[in-house]
Amino acid sequence: MNQDQQSFFASWSKKFSYLAGSMSPQEEEAFKTQLELEKTQRECTRCEEYKAWMMAYSPSVRFMMEQIARVGGNISSQNIVCDACDEFKSGGFHPELGILLCQNRFYSKWHLEDTLTHELVHAYDHCKFDVDWANLRHHACSEIRASSLSGECRMMNQIVKNKIFxxxxxxxxxxxxxxTLSVRSNPACKSDEEAAKVVNQVFESCFNDTRPFEEIYR
Structure with a gap:
């Protein structure tokens, strides 16, 4: 039996013992920790592979990266980071740190593409329009643009993900x-009603602003 076979059978034996309930509490806890670590490593590897593919081949990601550079931004593979997230979200943008991709929240490569494009719109807005993220109107405008331009709200996504026809x-x-959901999470927002009100106030002008795209194409 070679080393790979030995490793496989050792892993299988542990899993069988866990499923059979024959482990001690300490062994069971250690096994759960190992499973979680392996899961995290798989998710990180997948996220990094998807990220690299998108930066090389995705039209929307490549276009947004170019446009951010034109307005003086500095977004690269170094500050687009894959990590596990406790919150139920797929990504985030921080003006000083860059873009977070939540490696444990993606159900497909194309979900990551939509998320990365969304966050790149935020990065573009921050550089182009000097967004004050504590200003709810500024925040709402960028969220409207990011959700509209990223492809997250295209018809097939709504049918497949949310069963909305x-x-x-x-x-x-x-x-x-x-x-509205994003603005509600802003610490400066006091209520659901305030979030909805602010989004409604800026919706028309921000929805119609498709820069740097000529139109909504995703």
Missing amino acids: KFSKGHQDCVRRRA
Whole structure:
């Protein structure tokens, strides 16, 4: 038996013991920790592979990276980071740190593409428009643009992910819903009602602003 076979059977034996309930409490806890570590490593590897592919081949990601550089931004593979997230979200943007991709929240490569494009729109807005993220109107505007331009609210996403079969203004409703949820998470926002109000106040002008794209194409 070679080393790979020995490793496989040792791993299988531990899993069998765990499923059979024949481990001691200490062994069971150590086994659970090992499983979680292996899961985290797999998720990180997958996220890094997807990220590298998108930066090399995704039209929306490559375009946004170019546009961010043109307005003086500095987003690269070094500050687009894969990590596990406790919150139920797929990514985030920080003006000083860069972009976070939540490696444990992606269900496909294309989900990561939408998320990365979304966060790149935030990065572009921050550089182009000098966004004050504590200002709810600024935050709402960027969230509207990011949800609209990233592809997250395209028709097939709504059908497959959310089982929403609304075709008349479905894109706008999705953008409004996602933007409101994001603004509600802002520490400066006091209530659901305030989040919805702010999004409604800026919705029309921000939804119609497709820069740096000529139009909504995703």
